Amino acid sequence: MSMVSIKDVAARAGVSPGTVSNVLNRPEKVAGSTRDRVETVIRELGFVRHGSASTLRAGHSRTVGLSVMDIGNPFFTDVAAGVEDLASERGYAVILGNSSGSRVKEERNLLVFAEQRVRGVLITPSDEDQTRLDMLRGRGIAVVLVDHPAERADQCAVAVNxxxxxxxxxxxxxxxxxxxxxxxxxxxxxxxxxxxxxxxxxxxxxxxxxxxxxxxxxxxxxxxxxxxxxxxxxxxxxxxxxxxxxxxxxxxxxxxxxxxxxxxxxxxxxxxxxxxxxxxxxxxxxxxxxxxxPTYQLGRVATELLLDECDNPDTHAHQQIMFQPDLVVRESTR
CATH class of the missing domain: 3.40.50.2300 (Response regulator)
Incomplete structure (x- = not known):
């Protein structure tokens, strides 16, 4: 079977190749009915875009990195669900890195993210040292702190008090x-x-x-x-x-x-x-x-901030969002 191209998808869907490209890379910019039609044709034809080629052209991929301290903790599983849901809605994939609270492992994960040319990184850092995060920013990779307040005004963060x-x-x-x-x-x-x-x-x-x-x-x-x-x-x-x-x-x-x-x-x-x-x-x-x-909301709001910084670097305003916790009383206290 010959490879299906963007032009093949565009011809079948009755749209321009540029519209197909927007559906793949900026789905929020395409009308819902048109997006649905293009996505149906993509499935029918079995189109798979050449990720490495598009990454080389753009200098980055349609992926974001998520580094958490313990994926075995349901807290981080719920945060990851919020991240993945919004990222998927915006046409991004998520690469997960589990640091296990180890700075060495965390640095390895961040290196993999950079090698994969992720668009941005969401991270619950294992310590307070910002050096490795500044290195990512120096590469043009946006960074948002999750479940950790920002110490500086020039970065986004989402945390709970x-x-x-x-x-x-x-x-x-x-x-x-x-x-x-x-x-x-x-x-x-x-x-x-x-x-x-x-x-x-x-x-x-x-x-x-x-x-x-x-x-x-x-x-x-x-x-x-x-x-x-x-x-x-x-x-x-x-x-x-x-x-x-x-x-x-x-x-x-x-x-x-x-x-x-x-x-x-x-x-x-x-x-x-x-x-x-x-x-x-x-x-x-x-x-x-x-x-x-609010674990799911933490992940979703952090991803919203990250993608805004990625997609609108000239107008993006850094925010530090602090949620408030709630007391839930059950049987274990009196």
Whole structure:
């Protein structure tokens, strides 16, 4: 079978080759009925564009890179869904890179993105160093931070106010009249962990209590397995805290499992709250109270900012968007 060309598609659809090109590269610029007709012909003829050739002509591809810290965390899966949905609507594909919280792996992913000539990069960075992101910008690749506030005015970022979220979580626990509260967290280098602790300390101070009262159990990862290990650490101590604030729901899920296996009743003996409100937070043996983040919206809005910068570099205005979290109360707290 001979290769089908853009001219073949245009002839069958009764449009110009330029219109076919717009459907492939700038679908939002083509009327819906025309776009549908062209896409139908593309499917009928089995047309596949020569990606490498178009990339060489344009200097970039119709792809964007997404670098997340842990694709095994449903939080990032939901963010990725928001990214992919909007990118697909705009005629872009998404290349996913999972850094596993490793700067070395993250740098490798960014190198692959650059080699593939992505149009832009969405990233939840593993640390605060901007050097590698500035290198991407130097190559003409737009960058938007996801779940991380911007430190500078010359970049876009979409985040959730984690200080407020931490305050909400501990305010809720304080309302239960608990004497001792522990914070179960991940690596201290992560901004999210730092900000959620700051919020927790702010809640204690506002209640007239010493922020240093907050006991901390720091784990090397923010996974369910790490949460269960944290539970084992607490169970080995003389006295359990009255209430626990976990820096994400995976830690809380593991903590819940460890406590129940140790004969601790939740919430009768210990109240427990997580963070993120992932889908199965409501489906655990004892449904988890949590701080809800608008995960899908985070991904979608970040992609909107990225594509605007890519497609309208002369008129694009950098924005730093901060969403507010919500408290979701379920069975694990009282």
């Amino acid at each position: 984690d200080v407020t979220g931490g305050t909400m979580a501990v305010d809720h626990l304080l309302a239960g009249g608990f004497d001792s509260i522990a914070y179960i967290t991940g690596p201290s280098s992560l901004r999210q962990c730092q900000d959620r602790r700051r919020g927790a300390e702010r809640a204690l101070a506002a209640a007239g209590r010493d922020p240093q009262e907050l006991r901390e159990v720091s784990m090397p990862a923010m996974t369910a397995a790490a949460g269960q290990q944290a539970a084992e650490k607490l169970l080995a101590q003389d006295r359990l805290p009255d209430a626990l604030f976990c820096a994400n729901d995976l830690l809380a899920v593991g903590m819940l499992r460890g406590l129940l296996q140790g004969g601790v009743r939740v919430p009768d003996d210990v109240s427990l709250i997580g963070y993120d409100d992932i889908d199965f937070a409501s489906a655990t043996t004892v449904s988890l109270s949590s701080i809800r983040q």
